[in-house]
Amino acid sequence: xxxxxxxxxxxxxxxxxxxxxxxxxxxxxxxxxxxxxxxxxxxxxxxxxxxxxxxxxxxxxxxxxxxxxxxxxxxxxxxxxxxxxxxxxxxxxxxxxxxxxxxxxxxxxxxxxxxxxxxxxxxxxxxxxxxxxxxxxxxxxxxxxxxxxxxxxxxxxxxxxxxxxxxxxxxxxxxxxxxxxxxxxxxxxxxxxxxxxxxxxxxxxxxxxxxxxxxxxx
Numbered sequence: 001x002x003x004x005x006x007x008x009x010x011x012x013x014x015x016x017x018x019x020x021x022x023x024x025x026x027x028x029x030x031x032x033x034x035x036x037x038x039x040x041x042x043x044x045x046x047x048x049x050x051x052x053x054x055x056x057x058x059x060x061x062x063x064x065x066x067x068x069x070x071x072x073x074x075x076x077x078x079x080x081x082x083x084x085x086x087x088x089x090x091x092x093x094x095x096x097x098x099x100x101x102x103x104x105x106x107x108x109x110x111x112x113x114x115x116x117x118x119x120x121x122x123x124x125x126x127x128x129x130x131x132x133x134x135x136x137x138x139x140x141x142x143x144x145x146x147x148x149x150x151x152x153x154x155x156x157x158x159x160x161x162x163x164x165x166x167x168x169x170x171x172x173x174x175x176x177x178x179x180x181x182x183x184x185x186x187x188x189x190x191x192x193x194x195x196x197x198x199x200x201x202x203x204x205x206x207x208x209x210x211x212x213x214x215x216x217x218x
Contacts, residue, residue, distance in 0.1 A: 002026040003189065004067045004105075006052060006096050007074025008045060009036040012111060012156075015182035016071065017045035030063060030074075052092035053084075060099035069107035069189055072096050082125055085132040093136035097143050106147045107195070109188050111181070112137050114152045114173070114200055137198065147195035149188050153181045154202040166204030167211040174202030187212040 003020055005013050008029020020027040021044025029045045030052065031037065037047035048063050052074060064070060072093050080088070093110060100108050116133035140148050154174040161179025184201055187208055188194050193216035206214070 001068040001189065002028065002066060004028045004030065004048075004064055004070045005045070006030050006070070006072045006092060008040055008047065009033070010073050010075065011158075012178050012181050012185075013071075013073040014039065014043050015178055016073070016185050017043040019182055019186050021045060028063070028067070030060075052095060053087045055095065057095060057098045057102055060095055061102035064099055064103035064105050067103070067105050069109065070096065070100060070105055071109045071111065071185060071189075073111045073185075082128040085125070085129045089129060090132035090136045090139075094139050097140050097146060097148075101143065101145050106145065107189070107192070108140065108146045108148045109185060110137065110140055110148065110150045111185070112150050112152045112198075114154050114171075116152060141198070147192065149194045149196070150198040151181070151184065151188065152198065152200045154200070156181065162203075163208045164203065164205055165208050165211050166202050166206065167199055167208075167215055169197075169199065171200040171202045171204075174204075176202045180208065183208055184212075191216050193217060 007013050008031045017027040027045040029040045030048050030050050032051045034049045040047040074092050113133045115130050116137055118134035118138050120130040137150050154176050157175050157177050159177040161177040191212050
């Protein structure tokens with residue numbers, strides 16, 4: 001498969017790119033900073049330099065053409081202000097969805113956040129972030145041409161993944177290693193029957209492959 005990943009230099013994205021490359025898939029990572037290109041090449045991915053905050057729908061569609069699926073793993077980052085929560089966490093995810101429809105790419109997996117809600121209350125930066133992610137999720141879910149899956153991990157850690165998870169529409173709060181988030185994304189890419197699902201993910205006691213089959217109904 002050819003998989004295009006927005007936010008290609010992110011911690012989850014780099015893990016995902018390594019997994020995809022190791023099994024022979026073609027991973028393409030969209031980055032804003034050309035200096036990050038070598039990190040992507042080391043992970044086995046093809047870097048594409050494109051600023052999703054200023055790119056047009058057609059700019060992104062050109063990158064997406066010929067892809068089998070795409071993953072939105074971009075984020076403004078913990079040190080960004082409220083304005084970039086809107087332009088990246090919401091706006092870039094919306095742009096990616098519009099570009100997918102333009103390019104004829106149906107499969108779209110969004111890495112969201114537990115607690116994402118367009119009506120989330122509060123004025124802190126994290127509150128704005130959860131509203132932005134929630135608004136992006138709502139937009140993606142409204143696009144009937146897309147076979148979307150929205151993944152909402154719990155608190156991310158850099159612990160080694162063990163492939164034991166809890167994956168469900170609602171899991172309750174918890175942590176999850178980035179390793180296991182990346183591995184979950186690979187399984188979702190391989191399981192078209194998860195389209196149309198919004199799933200929460202934390203560490204648990206169910207093997208990842210079993211957890212995916214359970215939510216996919218098989």
